[in-house]
Amino acid sequence: MIMMLPFLTGLVAVWFGVLGRRRPCVTFWLLTLVIFGVWCQYHMTSPLALSL
Amino acid sequence: MIFSRNPARGSRVLNGLALLGVTGVLGMAFAWQFIYDELPCPLCLLQRVAFILAGVGFLLNMRVGPSPMHYGMSIAASLGGMVASGRQVLLHIAPGDPGYGTPFMGLHFYTWAFIAFAAIIVFCVLMQSADRKWGDSMLKKPVSALGLIVMALFFIMTLANVGSTTLECGFGPCPDNPDSYLWLPSSAAP
Numbered sequence: 001m002i003m004m005l006p007f008l009t010g011l012v013a014v015w016f017g018v019l020g021r022r023r024p025c026v027t028f029w030l031l032t033l034v035i036f037g038v039w040c041q042y043h044m045t046s047p048l049a050l051s052l
Numbered sequence: 053m054i055f056s057r058n059p060a061r062g063s064r065v066l067n068g069l070a071l072l073g074v075t076g077v078l079g080m081a082f083a084w085q086f087i088y089d090e091l092p093c094p095l096c097l098l099q100r101v102a103f104i105l106a107g108v109g110f111l112l113n114m115r116v117g118p119s120p121m122h123y124g125m126s127i128a129a130s131l132g133g134m135v136a137s138g139r140q141v142l143l144h145i146a147p148g149d150p151g152y153g154t155p156f157m158g159l160h161f162y163t164w165a166f167i168a169f170a171a172i173i174v175f176c177v178l179m180q181s182a183d184r185k186w187g188d189s190m191l192k193k194p195v196s197a198l199g200l201i202v203m204a205l206f207f208i209m210t211l212a213n214v215g216s217t218t219l220e221c222g223f224g225p226c227p228d229n230p231d232s233y234l235w236l237p238s239s240a241a242p
Contacts, residue, residue, distance in 0.1 A: 001225040003097060004217040010104040011210045017111040018203050020192035029108050029125060036101050036132055042225075043094045044139055049146050 001042050006035040060118050060186045063179065064193065067113035070175055072202050074107040077168055078209040081161060082216065090153050091220055091230040095140045099165045102133030104210050106172050111203060117193050118183040123176040130169040130176075137166040 013028035078100060085092060092100070109126030113119070140162035144151040151160045159167075195203070220226060222234045232238040 002223050003094065003221040003226045004214060004223065006098075006101045007104070007210070007214040007217050010101060010108070011207075011214050013108050014104065014111065014207050014210050017108050017115060018207055020115045022112060022116055022190045025108065025112060026121075026125070029105060032101065032105055033128065033132065036098060036105065039094075039101075040098055040132070040136055040139075043098065043228075048142050050142060 001039055003039070006032050006039060009035060059193070060183065063118045063183050063186070064114050064195075064199070066179065067110045067118065068199050068202050070172070071107055071110040071114065071206055074103050074110065074172075075202065075206045075209050077165075078103055078107075078213065079205075082209065082212060084154075084156070084161070085216065088154060091233070093140075093152055093228060093230065094226045095136050095143075096152070096162065097217055097226065098136045099133055099140075099162065100213055102129050102136060102169065103165075104213070105129030106133065106169070107206055107210075109176075111206060114195060114199055114203065115192060117189050117191075118179070118186050119188045120180060120184075121188065123180045123183075127173050127176045130172040133169040134166055137162045137169060141166060 009028050009032040013025050013032055016022075016025035016028060081092070081096075081100060084090060106126045106129040109122045109124075109129065112122040112125070140152065144160070144162075152162070153160060156164065217226075219233045219235045220230060224234075
C-alpha cells in the first residue's frame, strides 16, 4: 500500500483540471477514487469497540 | 442551449469559494501538522485525499462550467470522506478514549472533517438544483485572476500533501500511529 499514490494521482487530476482538460482529469479522478477505496478497505479491518 | 461567452458566472464564483474552503481545510490540517508536530495517521491522510477529490469537482465547475457530473464527483468523494472520518469517529467514540491528536475548538479534526464533508454534500445538492439550466460542456471558460489564484492555491496544497506524505511514509504504507517522518532524521536521535 503506497500511501502517497492517491495523492500523486489526485495531483495529476488537479493539474488536468487546471488546464481545462476534463477527460484525463476525470480519468485520474476515478483512478484516485478506486485507490482511495482500496486503501480504505486496507486500513479498516480492525473490529470497532462497539455493539451495534 | 444557452449561448454566452461567460455562462454561469455566479455559479462558478460560488464554486470558486467552495474550492477556496476546501483549500483552507487542507491548509489548516497541513499547518497543524507542522506547527504542533502532529503527524497524520493513515485515516487522516485518506480524508485529505477525499477533500482533494471533492475539490476537483469544484475545480471543473470553475474551469469548464457547472455540470451535474462535477457535482456528482464532489458528492461521491464526500461520501467516501464521510466513511473514512466516520470510521475514525467510531474508533475513538468509547468513553475515556482521548482520541487522535489535539482537538480544535472542542472537536478532533476527523469530527470536523465529517461535518465538512456533510456540508459539501448539502452545498452540491443546493447548487445542482440551481444549476440545472446549464448544459454539460467540455469547453474551457474564462476564469478571473482571483479564480486562477484559488486554482493555483489548490494545486499547491495538493502538491504539498504529496511531498509531506512521501516524507512521512516513503513509498510504502504508513503506520497506524506515526511518530516520525520516515525520510527525515528523527528529532529524538542524538
